[in-house]
Each structure stands twice: as C-alpha cells, then as structure tokens.
Amino acid sequence: MHENVSRNLALWDGTYAWPKDGDEWDGQAAVCGVPYEVWKDSLVRNLILPNVSSETVALEIAPGHGRWTEYLSRAARHVTLVDISANCLDFCRHRFHDRRNIDCFQSSGDVLPPGATGLIDFVWSYDAFVHMHRTVIGGYLREIRRVLKPGGLAIIHHSNVSDVGSHIQDGSPGWRSAMSADLMRALACEAGLLVDSQFVYWDNERKIGVPRFGDRITRLRRAAG
Secondary structure (H helix, E strand, C coil), rough: HHHHHHHHHHHHHCCCCCCCCCCCCHHHHHHHCCCCHHHHHHHHHHHHHHHEEEEEEEEEEEECCCCHHHHHHHHHCEEEEEEEHHHHHHHHHHHHHHHHEEEEEEEECCCHHHCCCCEEEEECCCCCCHHHHHHHHHHHHHHHHHEEEEEEEEEEECCCCCCCCCCCCCCHHHHCCCCCCCCHHHHHHCCEEEEEEECCEEEECCCCCCHHCCEEEEEEEECCC
16 A cells, blocks of 8 residues: 555544544635635536536546535446545445445555446545645546547546645645646546546636645546547
8 A cells, every 4th residue: 555545544533633624624616706605506516517417427636525425426327436445435324324326445545335336427526635745646637538439528626736846745735735736637648538627716706626736627538448
C-alpha cells in the first residue's frame, strides 16, 4: 500500500470525526461569497444532474459519508461507492439502507471493482483526489479508463499547486497534494483518457466553484471508438 493511501486511511477511517457528514467542508462556498447551501445546490445542478439520468450507471470514488451520494443515487439507475475506508462504506450502507440502487466496494488504494470493466457511464469524485499522491491518482485514472463505457464521463476535483516539484503536502493549506492541472492532464493522457475541460468555476457568472487553495475540476472521457 502506498504511504499516501495509508495516511488517508488512518485519517478518514479513524481520526476524523465527520461532525456534519461532509457538510462541514463549507470553505469553498465562503471563498465564493455565497451561503453553503447555494454553493452545494449549484454544484449538484451544474456537475451532477446534467450527467446523470435514470439510465446512468455511476461510480463514486471516496464518498465519505455520502454528501454527494444523496444526489447521485436519487438520479442514477445504479451507483457503486468505492472507498478505502470500511467505516465510511458502513456509514453509507446505513444512511442509504432503503435505496436498492447502491452497492459498495472497498478499494486497496487505487483499484476499482474488477467486474465493472466497460460498464460505467459516469465517474464522480469530489474532495478526495485533492489529498492523493500522483502515483495513486495515476492508478485511479487507469482504472477509470478501464471501467468507463466508450464515451463515458468522469469529473474529478483535484489540487492545483503552484510548484509540484517543491510542494510538501504536510502542513499545506487544506492538506493539498502535489498535483496541478497540467500534471492531471498528462496523467490522464497516459491512462488513455481524453480531457474535455479543466476549470475553477462551473458557474462563471456568479463565480461559484472551487477557488479555495487554487483547486481545479477536470472532466475526462473515454474515447467513443
């Protein structure tokens, strides 16, 4: 197991208290100058709902306590939750016990379900890749390429630090990993994925997005052919 995976596991599976089940992370909204519920609704309306329908088979990487699973599972035909944390998956099983369109898979670090090859329409991950080492991200991107259907879409929230070479994750604001938009693009290309776009704001008019810590959102596709 990569050291970065071990440290993430120790934090999110053990040390972290999850006081509001993920909704405590309201810093992006504050930087955008809008109430958290406005920011959250904007994310759902701009990034999740346009890409999910009653026919969509979705996969969420690192759902935590299900902050976004709530919306994915309402809209999609099926959602697979992938997390390194057994405790987080257990929490989601309990939270969504009445929903029959969710299943869970505990990852060893950068592995997606073996039986999902070519079956996934949409991959979603928010507030997780921001803490991952580039090696772990590269592994997940190769796995995303494997599980996506031709033409399938992935939306990934990740860090975008100014100097990847000198950046030290420990002690950095938001515990951001040494990742950038350019490096994400390069890793995606190496994995055989196409980069649709990279952006800070999904709502440019109101400047709602992920400006805190300089983060980015990357939209990736598996080639249709």
